[in-house]
Amino acid sequence: MKFDRPAEANASDRLLVLGQPHSRVEGRLKTTGAAPYAYERQDVAEGQLYGYPLGAAISRGRILSMDTEAATAAPGVRAVVTTLDMDPLPKDSHNVNRLFGGADVEHYHQAIAVVVADTFEQARSATNLIKVEYHAEQATLDLSEVTPPETEPAADTGDFDTAFANAPVTLDEIYTTPAQTHAMMEPHASVAEWKDGKLTVWTSSQMIKWWRDALAKTLSLDVEDVRVESPYIGGGFGGKLFLRADAVLAALGSKATGRPVKLALPRPLMTNNTTHRAQTIQRIRLAADNDGKLIALGHDNLSNTPPGGDGEDATSQSLSFYGAPNMRIVNRVAEMKMPESNSMRAPGDAAGLMTLEIAMDEMAERLGMDPVEFRALNDTQVVPSNPKQKFSHRNFVDCLRHGAKEFGWTNPAPASRREGHWLIGQGMAGAYRGSPASTSGARVRLQADGRVIVETDMTDIGTGSYTILAQTAAEMMGLPIEKVEVRLGDSRYPVSSGSGGQFGAASSTAGLYAACVALRAQIAERLQADAATLDFRDGEVHDGTRSVSLASLASDGELVAEDKIEFGEFRSKEYELATFAAHFVETAVNAYTGEVRLRRMLAVCDAGRILNPITARSQVIGGMTMAVGAALMEHLEVDSGRAFFANHDLASYEVPVHLDIPEQTVIFMQQDDPYSTPLKAKGVGELGVCGVAAAVANAVYNATGVRVRDYPITLDRYLDRLPEV
């Protein structure tokens, strides 16, 4: 099915099942420990051995030799495969750093060997017996040492320099965001079986097709000979988008031993071995007239990446969020040999809104304006960097106004409220996140018992895919949700969008819609009726005169239909599709110790039709929670001498815990966007992490009167500047 013009009224609009607050269909499995994650697939292949990886102990250089004699002779060891045993493995286009092979070391904890043994303990201990001799070179990971490379601006409209120089009110500040790690709770893990030239990998992947292609490329196999399965994923946040070393090492171990091998990346290896969100240094310049209308907006970003990567483009939202006639947007990427910086939840916008939304707050104060009103005044219905392009739907101003009302926003003066030992502050911020969609396929199979089975290689990384896909099929086929079984994450199923970039929910439900339309057409043909006149309801199909049960249609064998949705250019070229939010936060900062506690958080989101208010809300509060981490604690510490991230485990890289998170309220504006998909839905999973950190930062400023422009906002950055007590 081609989606080449805005959706009209269609069968998904009934909202008998879609749009309803159904709890997760896989809930009973997850809450009882019965949902099998990758490392737990003990059932899938007989005789599994244990693999354990060895990571490089230097950040850059060469391996001169590896002595594996003791490791090979250790009890239970079946194979030792080292990076010197092979040339560098071919790299898939999605990977920036190579995953294995050859003598060169490009980053700390790069995988350089795998030991396979009968037990986990044997494999782990034998790994420690490998003796490696390195030639180490000095590497760097420190962005502040870099000379920013010259780059063409992404947008240069009007006359930025003149407008900025002549404006009555201006802001020119530098902000920084640190490197962050996904820290999903399930480590990267795979079971691999390499048998008769064919490879099957049971893993933890957000993108089945990408992993399948990448495995074929990396291991020089035909794609047809590779199978990937990943039905349950213990969190991804972008960290499981691209093939990782766990799958490669398990496959190599299996090839070497002729047995299935399972391997998980040890937690302390994950940060430097896999990917992270790059650190950024951002200069933001804003200029406004005395009424608060923005005249000029400049955003200049610097981040780092291994050669060939993209870094963290913190300017991405600045092209589209606020209207200003004069803009200069520049994104600079410094290349260095380093652990791979790559996508982490809302890549670009998450880091960009952390700073832009502080700058907007500072600017509102300079103008003497309420920050809610300042943002509303500078709203735009066209893309400022390309005014020919309209937003399909943009209700940001309502988010702001509605949020201010619900929250009880009073725009208090900085450092003006105190309760006992606590300084109380309010902060707010806007949020923007694009809403892309990509080709997505599905298969539906009507069974003789009246059930429908959905098959697609879509993944559920906690996002609610199982549930919203079940709702989609139930809605389309007129069934209760219990009559739909959703099967995901298997490369034998039709290729879907996968999970990433906030495109998964919108794309995969649209693909399933297309497959259901195809099944409805098949049924119409059987009944010799016009598909448009059929009414699917309560497990039956009605054509005005007769009613036929769906079960009876499949009594001679299942009915199978498959299709995919393909999105036309109008969706991305003529219109800009995006999601918006306004965030409000109340903080209490201890007047003596500077400790920050959050008291309440509110998000008002404009994100199209909400397919399931329970799972969508959880996506948003999950994003808000991660953003609290970004605001107050998350920071990969760069050891600039050794060029690695030093705090590479969950004890030293702190993420929010229960005690950090207050009451969270989420309001959806619930407005269909027919330009998005046939279901008029958009993504919401990344929107939730956008803007929130700045709302927290602004609330801390409002409580204390101390402005911090470097994240995370930890005590050392402001304790000496707190008001006298």
Place this chain on the structure above:
Amino acid sequence: MTIHDMPKGRTDGAVRFVVNGKTVNLTLDHRVTLLDALREHIGLTGSKKGCDHGQCGACTVMVNGRRINSCLSLAVMHEGDEITTIEGIGTPDALDPMQDAFIRHDGYQCGYCTPGQICSAKAVLEEIRQGIPSHVTADLDHVTFSDAEVRERMSGNLCRCGAYSNMLNAIREVEAGK
């Protein structure tokens, strides 16, 4: 010294404990953690390994009525112990009220931290009932249920999906239903 001429001696040991009401006899490498004994040797994979270093709480199980991080404990140290894992708390067909409340309040997303959270949540209610104080208890002689107590006591269980406030709602409801 190579591995071949290491000192001779036992590197494994026999252990007997009770898991979810069933007696288990195992001979295990001394290095096997309780978590790996459960997951790899008994096939109870409901308890999760998030870090293997006592930093995340995904491996939380009950031992003799107290919650512990099972990755921080060697299996052979548990001779005679009574162990309850998530599989012993409830099953898909017979949910414990806490599991049911987690489902209804969506106290999870990816589900990986969830068995540990549920074990901890049940233990937290029991600890409060027994009057065991926490860091946020104002009056050490009167420990009562509160949101702050739950947040504090649950803070050893990380959830990167960020379902904390939903979990609190679930735990509150279970407490109220008692």
